[in-house]
Amino acid sequence: MDGAIWASAYGCQGKAVASSAFGRPSGELQARADSPTPAGIRQRSGAEMIMGQGAVPIIVGGEVVGACGVGGGPSEDAEACAAG
Template identity: 65%
Template sequence: MALTLEEANRIAQGALAKAQALNIRINVAVCDAGGRLIAFQRMDNAIWAGVYGSQGKAVASAAFGRPSGDLTERADHPTMRGIVAAEGAHAILGQGAVPIIRNGVVEGACGVGGGTGQQDEDCARAGVEQL
């Protein structure tokens, strides 16, 4: 089953609600299993760099089927650098995104940018929990 726009929007709203509870301003991106954007939201006055960070972390999480922060330690490994380069250098191997997995299948990911890495991941998790 593919992730729908309605589901992606619900995930984004869950991430935004968590950000409001944390009193931070974020950008949230929800992508499909191929790393292509389905839904995006940017809170008022969120940093502009988070637009790219949220999407890049979502791409990485979808590509590897794990939280993007799990990839940080290996980010400088030649294989990881090669994969990121071959993919077009969109993936960001830093904390802040989690995969969307249903019935053992990666359907996409939610990435967040604007807070600390941990805050971003917490917001992304809160979003995915809305499914």
């Protein structure tokens, strides 16, 4: 996003990893991020996942092939940009 700090790139990547791993928008993961199973998966994967709003999975032919993560602004704007 315009005017974002350089460190927001790490947030974008972490949200995209979470979105692609679970096959859903990363914002949907936020409420359960501290539950044992999602927290354990995040820890075992090297703590690279960020379960916060701002990424959506890329699905082709019913399969998750990646995700688009956006950051540097309000999370609602980030997820809308990723989905758009």
